[in-house]
Amino acid sequence: MVLAEGPPYKMSALDTDINQHFQDAIDVIQHHSESPYSDPGYKYYETLGTHQPLGCQISCYLVTPTHPDTPSPVYDWTSAPLGSQHLQSSGQQSWPPGVPEVSVGQPVALEPPQFYPVLPVPRHGKGRKKLRLYEYLHEALSDPAMADSIQWTDTANGTFHFVSKNKERLAECWGQRKGNRKTMTYQKMARALRNYSRSGEIIKVRRKLTYQFNPAILQRLGGIDQGPQLRAPANPSGPGGAQGPPGEPASYGPDWYSWYGHYPLQEQWFSATDPRHL
DNA sequence: GGCTTCGGGAATCATC
DNA sequence: CGATGATTCCCGAAGC
Numbered sequence: 001m002v003l004a005e006g007p008p009y010k011m012s013a014l015d016t017d018i019n020q021h022f023q024d025a026i027d028v029i030q031h032h033s034e035s036p037y038s039d040p041g042y043k044y045y046e047t048l049g050t051h052q053p054l055g056c057q058i059s060c061y062l063v064t065p066t067h068p069d070t071p072s073p074v075y076d077w078t079s080a081p082l083g084s085q086h087l088q089s090s091g092q093q094s095w096p097p098g099v100p101e102v103s104v105g106q107p108v109a110l111e112p113p114q115f116y117p118v119l120p121v122p123r124h125g126k127g128r129k130k131l132r133l134y135e136y137l138h139e140a141l142s143d144p145a146m147a148d149s150i151q152w153t154d155t156a157n158g159t160f161h162f163v164s165k166n167k168e169r170l171a172e173c174w175g176q177r178k179g180n181r182k183t184m185t186y187q188k189m190a191r192a193l194r195n196y197s198r199s200g201e202i203i204k205v206r207r208k209l210t211y212q213f214n215p216a217i218l219q220r221l222g223g224i225d226q227g228p229q230l231r232a233p234a235n236p237s238g239p240g241g242a243q244g245p246p247g248e249p250a251s252y253g254p255d256w257y258s259w260y261g262h263y264p265l266q267e268q269w270f271s272a273t274d275p276r277h278l
Numbered sequence: 279g280g281c282t283t284c285g286g287g288a289a290t291c292a293t294c
Numbered sequence: 295c296g297a298t299g300a301t302t303c304c305c306g307a308a309g310c
Contacts, residue, residue, distance in 0.1 A: 130293070133300075164282085180301070181291095187283090192300060194285065199299095208283070 133192050134201050134213065136174055138221040146170060158213030159205055162186065167209065 140146040141160055149170035153159040162170065167186045175184020193211055196202035205212050213221070 130299080175301090178300080182302075184301080188301060188303090190284075191286085191302080195300080197285095204284080 131177070133174065133189070134196060134217060135221065136177065137202075138213070138218075140170060140173075146173075149173075153205075153207075153210055158215060158218035159210060160213070161207070161210040164209060 137150065137160070140150050141152055148163055149166040150160060150162050153161050171184045171186045171189040174189055175182070178184070193202055194204065197204060201214050201217050202211050203214070204210075
């Protein structure tokens with residue numbers, strides 16, 4: 001670290017950590033402007049650089065914007081006592097009061113995502129955080145090339161669904177991106193998604209092949225590349241007619257309400273995230 | 279009954 | 295080595 005050269009003050013552990021993140025950010029920026037596939041630390045992102053039998057365009061993205069790990073309160077939220085299904089049973093205070101503060105409807109896409117990594121990252125040690133499934137899914141959702149596999153059901157609410165016909169393709173892309181030995185299937189990917197239900201990062205919506213991002217996760221991820229979509233939500237599209245609430249949110253079933261029921265000020269959350277509620 | 283989807287247990291692997 | 299996250303395999307239930 002350059003800053004460590006005769007510092008006028010004693011660097012705290014936090015400073016060191018922040019500087020580490022800052023260095024990571026610099027690295028990311030550099031790689032983003034040079035060769036996105038040259039960093040061994042990004043092996044997940046280069047695994048498909050040479051073979052893309054499935055045409056997984058997003059697999060070649062540098063996913064920097066998806067792991068900024070801003071000091072989102074999500075981890076506070078998920079660190080709450082889980083029990084069986086804390087989403088349904090935990091106290092109202094488990095929701096971070098700060099979540100709705102920054103509306104996903106804001107033109108957050110204008111923010112420079114490259115600078116996000118300078119903020120504290122919930123990881124330990126050196127190295128870069130692994131790409132996580134929900135990050136990949138969010139990435140895929142923003143990729144028009146994957147629209148035949150996964151689509152937003154409601155961007156404002158973070159609900160999305162897999163296209164039954166091509167969901168296996170998305171799963172295979174995910175598996176290839178991770179460099180799995182065996183072929184990833186939707187079954188296995190869905191198993192991982194169900195694990196998210198425990199941490200609350202993604203929950204299953206009572207609708208076929210439909211899931212929902214944790215609003216905090218959505219906020220963190222959505223601010224990167226979903227700006228336009230988030231500003232223009234509620235535009236169901238795609239095949240199958242399985243997109244979007246056919247009627248009202250109630251069609252999502254209890255899960256829908258259990259999710260937003262965690263907001264003490266539900267109306268504020270809606271109004272802060274959904275232009276329709278303004 | 280067959281198929282698809284879903285939910286979860288458990289073991290295992292990979293990474294940090 | 296432990297924690298964490300993901301993968302893999304398996305089983306059973308439910309809905310169409």
